[in-house]
Amino acid sequence: MKQTKKNHFTVLTALLALVFVFSTGTSFAKKSNKVLIFSKTAKFHHQSIPAGIKAIMKLGEENGFKTDTTTNSKNFNKENLKQYAAVIFLSPTGDVLNEEQQQAFEQYIKSGGGFMGVHAATDCEYDWAWYGNLVGAYFSSHPKQQEAVLKVSDRKHISTKHLPADWKRKDEWYNFKWMAPDLKVLVSIDETSYDAGKGKMGANHPMAWYHNFDGGRAFYTELGHTDESYKEPLFLQHLLGGIKYAMGKSK
Template identity: 50%
Template sequence: MKLKFLLLTVCLLTAGLMQSQAQQFRALVFSKTAGFRHQSIPDGVVALKKLGQTHVFSVHTTEDANYFKDENLEKFDVIILMSTTGTIFNEEQKAAFQKFVRSGKGVVGIHSATDTEYDWPWYNQLIGAYFLAHPKQQTLRLEVVDSNHPATWHLPKNWLWTDELYEFRNINPNIKVLLNADESTYQVAKGNGANHPMAWYHEFDGGRVFYTALGHVESAYEDPDFLKHLYGGIWYAATGEPMK
């Protein structure tokens, strides 16, 4: 019996090690809110877990900002900010987040990640812009500006989409725009004009960042094109591939 127990233990440990080694990368999904809380957050978290299963990367979820410590964050390759809002980090947590980025890791922002940390200039430059306003939910034409990125490889030049359509302020001029909103195809709130980015990426402070303004509505997290868009951005931020 002891021998059988020992063999079973060794097999389980070996299987666990092999499963861990098989993961492409490790993602931390953080969905804390201190302002408006989106009803689609649970749908988004479930979708990210499914993406992890489909594309063989590990997903850990939390809404506890105390988890932002060096010894915890160093386990991950990418942090995914799932519709965070408001002021969600204290000074120690900010320092750990900055160290994570500066170590060459990745950050993904989804929808209201731009409605977060308005008093932290470093975060504004990292995420790429701050939320300004949005009109009612509508359908619009999204123009694929750059089809050479894994977040947009699969998309048509003109993508018809329905969502809550963010407008922005304090846009980092160094972001590389992937999707642009055609304001002539819907009713704006205040508007950003001809240059209205809706998804972008850039390198910042040693790390890689991808942001998409899409994802307010629950149905987005069941849409194959949006999920490919999201996974392409996660893959880029986590690995840097194939953008070299």
């Protein structure tokens, strides 16, 4: 009888250990309700970054998620990253993570983490091919800031369902020199509506997209160069939808 009780206790202990391992393993990012805003710049520094940080923090306060901010690459380590549902690259530029930090971020995504890139996130880490495939494109050039018409091709996604089919606004519009295959494009720009300058891409010129990548989720929006963007209701709702998608939320 004593032996039976001992066996039951051993089995129960083993089951509890398995539950603990599962709950703290690859699913950590899905259970978190906090995001990290990363805005380190090694090249051009966008003056709108403070406005972007303030706007995202306000979105968090209004929509029930917490926000941390950093320009310190040392925060890209396994122990720190595992507390976040998503990491937002808010206009970082140049080479911002060393090899060890890159490996930590790759593992974070492979463990089910989320990524959101805003504007200059495509002007970042050109020598890190994995990152290029995560964010989905690399910047090549842009003309002067001007109004243009955006074509919203997917109005069912959480980031675009509130947008008009034709969305006219002013921003800095990127041309891309490389794009990853199989991106799920949400918004494109109509090059006939503005002067795209050198490097224009023609009829196929995506501006916002998402995809599942290497075990995690990735969302990118080219919009958000100007301070005014972060006071614009339609853009803020677009930004919020991208954050929610990266966090693994559907609404």
